[in-house]
Amino acid sequence: MRLVSALLDMVWRRSAWDPEGIPEPVAKEARPSAPPRRHRPTGGWRTVGCSVRGTSHRAAGTPCEDVSTIVALERGLVLAVADGAGSAAWARLGATRAIGGACEVAVGRLFRDGAPADAEGWDRLLIECLQGARRAVEAEGEAVHELASTLLVAILYDDTLAVAQVGDGWVVAEDREGGLRAVTRPAKGEYFNETVFVTSSSYLESASRSVEPAEEVTGLALLSDGLEMVACELAAGRPHAGFFGPLFAYVRDPSDSSAVKCRALVRLLDSEQVNCRTSDDKTLLVAVRGSRLENQVSGFGPAQDPRADR
């Protein structure tokens, strides 16, 4: 439980804040006519997340080139992380566009057509998300390699988990028994400092995609590669249980509000212990299922369930 105690022990210091690290505002539900709700149902998922500028970027005066977002929908979530390439002049812009393009397709399709009927339909939706990201980057009109970024997109919707990954980073799922696994695989070149970007010609072929039932999934985390030295056992190629176990437990713990959790997460990602292992930007998005009670109220049932408007 080192992480939880580390999280709780940290005293809030204003100086510890990095304005770049404050999470982007969570996009509002896209349907304009949706009535205001006291509870955002999100299919029963609760989320926290942030992107924090790495020490090397701070020292060099470059912005945080990790960009992330969580879109809350009536029946689920769309989570996305993009890590702008260090070699790209407009890395942050490229990462922002990639996320915007992917989320626009995902959210638009889910609203217009509803959830795809089968796994093939979900897989097509994932491919369209990646193509949407590519189009949005190309629309900037710069030389695309100056807008290079990786991309992780995860859609948790009704009883489906659909994930697409271009380049490195991790999407980690937790099951009911606390088991952890990487849902998709990073597309890497032979060498450690090589990766695939949304702007690479092979971005679609090399993308790793996964569509699976979400019933057994109790937690999901997306992270950029800046955090992998801390959060993953790289030699074994698996998530580090000592990191994700307490992390999911903390995010699930109802005693702190999500604003408090977000701040704790920013402090954790910017802590000495993390910064001494990595100087890169780092992103961590976490979604956990709410408690059983919450699930009964706003959970897995049809969105029209009147109890959801309690």
Next chain:
Amino acid sequence: MTQLDEIQMAVNPEPRAPCVLLLDSSYSMAGDSIAQLNDGLRAFEEDLKGDSQASQRVEVAVFSFGGTVDLMQDFTVVSAFDAPTLMASGNTPMGEAIDRALDLIEDRKATYKRANLNYFRPWVFLVTDGAPTDEWQAAADRLEREEERGAVVFFAVGVDGADFELLAQISRKRPPVKLLNPRFKEMFLWLSQSQKQVSASRPGDQVQLPSSDGWAEVPT
């Protein structure tokens, strides 16, 4: 691979940056040249050891070629590296040295894969004051193929007296560089700085190599 090596692999999950030094220790290097080469090699060791990340990531192997090709140091992370002392004698079997370096790199990559370790593109850094005295064309062709498919990065440095025309036929992708005598130490410090850059690079980074102005003759 020794058991100690296996333990080293298991306890250090850092991605590895392999670097093979091919050092001419033929008779013509005797005297000042070999002494400065040895000093430079020690400066290389010290400089890399001063960088905590590089000393866990850079792996060095050293071949000397003088009379015979000898693996003076098999791949080891810098933190466990002791610079060997080279003695000058014999002719210049450069072709065999290049072949064996490429073999050693292939083996090392297989070892990394078995141990599930990430790695950077290997470097081969050759220093000579002469020309090969053995059959070198086949080794040069192999080197060209390996460079073409991105398997290695090859640098050749010629000391005074080296046959640069012939070196250019071996180092086809990057023309050989002429060492300003007697800047062995500066050259090795450039190499260690470069290895620090390589081993600190993140996915998607373009490695910015330091300037070689301090030790290499600028072609005119």
